[in-house]
Amino acid sequence: MRLGVECTPMPLPRGDPRGHSPILTFVPEPTPEPVPPEARDAILAWYASRGRTLPFRDTSDPYAILVSEAMAQQTQAARAGEAWTRFMARFPTVESLAEAPPADVLRAWQGLGYNRRAINLQRAARIIVDKHRGAVPSDLASLEALPGVGPYTARAVAALAFGMPVGAVDTNVRRVLGRVLADDAGAMDAAMLQRVADASVPADRPGFWTHALMDVGATLCHPRRPACEACPARPWCRYATAERVTPGGATAGAPGGVVGRPAGGRAVRGSLPRFTSTSRWLRGRIVERLRAAPNGDWVAIAGPIGDHDQAAVDAALEALARDGLVVLETTNHTAPIGEASRGEPPGPDRSKPAPRRARLPT
Numbered sequence: 001m002r003l004g005v006e007c008t009p010m011p012l013p014r015g016d017p018r019g020h021s022p023i024l025t026f027v028p029e030p031t032p033e034p035v036p037p038e039a040r041d042a043i044l045a046w047y048a049s050r051g052r053t054l055p056f057r058d059t060s061d062p063y064a065i066l067v068s069e070a071m072a073q074q075t076q077a078a079r080a081g082e083a084w085t086r087f088m089a090r091f092p093t094v095e096s097l098a099e100a101p102p103a104d105v106l107r108a109w110q111g112l113g114y115n116r117r118a119i120n121l122q123r124a125a126r127i128i129v130d131k132h133r134g135a136v137p138s139d140l141a142s143l144e145a146l147p148g149v150g151p152y153t154a155r156a157v158a159a160l161a162f163g164m165p166v167g168a169v170d171t172n173v174r175r176v177l178g179r180v181l182a183d184d185a186g187a188m189d190a191a192m193l194q195r196v197a198d199a200s201v202p203a204d205r206p207g208f209w210t211h212a213l214m215d216v217g218a219t220l221c222h223p224r225r226p227a228c229e230a231c232p233a234r235p236w237c238r239y240a241t242a243e244r245v246t247p248g249g250a251t252a253g254a255p256g257g258v259v260g261r262p263a264g265g266r267a268v269r270g271s272l273p274r275f276t277s278t279s280r281w282l283r284g285r286i287v288e289r290l291r292a293a294p295n296g297d298w299v300a301i302a303g304p305i306g307d308h309d310q311a312a313v314d315a316a317l318e319a320l321a322r323d324g325l326v327v328l329e330t331t332n333h334t335a336p337i338g339e340a341s342r343g344e345p346p347g348p349d350r351s352k353p354a355p356r357r358a359r360l361p362t
Contacts, residue, residue, distance in 0.1 A: 067121065071112060095129055106118050321358075
């Protein structure tokens with residue numbers, strides 16, 4: 001929204017020296033036009049000859065597509081493709097996934113990270129079996145009601161599996177559409193962008209278009225140094241054809257990236273903490289330890305683990321348990337630090353709580 005000034009004056013009470021006062025109103029920004037048909041055709045032709053070959057792109061099975069989209073969240077497509085092939089061999093149907101022990105699902109998810117996605121995928125499979133008679137629902141509301149399925153995943157499944165003309169908007173697609181239509185990846189809010197994405201989908205090829213737009217974003221329209229010179233949408237792209245002001249004051253186009261500001265208009269973030277110091281890294285290490293144990297076996301998770309002391313390890317275990325990724329033993333044990341001298345009772349500092357014991361859910 002932008003603040004506008006209405007031209008029609010509003011009369012004030014008789015005798016008021018201010019005369020007339022303008023009426024302040026909120027005027028909505030106009031919605032950008034969808035991707036021009038010529039640009040859309042150029043993107044589709046580019047994808048037909050240069051799109052990425054990924055194993056899950058050869059299937060039309062809604063369950064297999066749902067699995068692939070769950071894996072592709074926050075995971076590189078090539079790595080997700082390799083894991084998808086193994087996972088589908090282990091759980092070829094939604095029923096097999098729904099009935100499996102959660103520990104087996106977590107082991108099959110190894111290497112993908114963000115293990116909560118595996119648990120959510122199995123929860124979704126169980127709902128599909130129980131409420132939808134084993135068939136992945138085709139409407140957006142039912143898809144978004146599944147655990148782990150948000151607006152993007154629901155629309156990707158709808159377009160790829162059921163041919164629904166809806167736009168699946170992830171980070172890559174947001175960047176492509178924002179730059180092509182508005183010169184900036186952040187120029188449109190989520191609602192406006194979704195309207196534009198939906199209006200840009202070719203009714204006869206929604207799945208093909210979904211993959212094409214994703215590939216342009218992943219392989220050409222990079223966040224910081226986009227390869228505009230190779231992009232099929234360049235002739236119609238406001239970002240690629242705009243002039244930029246260089247640090248010296250001159251102007252230049254943007255054939256291969258922005259001159260004078262980071263591509264995409266985003267501020268450069270400061271240094272990030274080391275990955276090994278994050279709770280995500282710690283959670284992953286704990287799950288890895290539990291994956292190596294036989295089903296049902298309790299494993300003592302002692303700290304420190306990397307940079308994380310026992311308190312941090314215990315907090316991570318509690319969080320993992322809340323997410324359904326591990327089961328914690330309820331009994332607290334006490335482990336001796338050392339032997340007391342003969343006839344001398346141990347003091348309170350001679351013992352400490354034993355490490356929490358955990359296992360994967362069965």
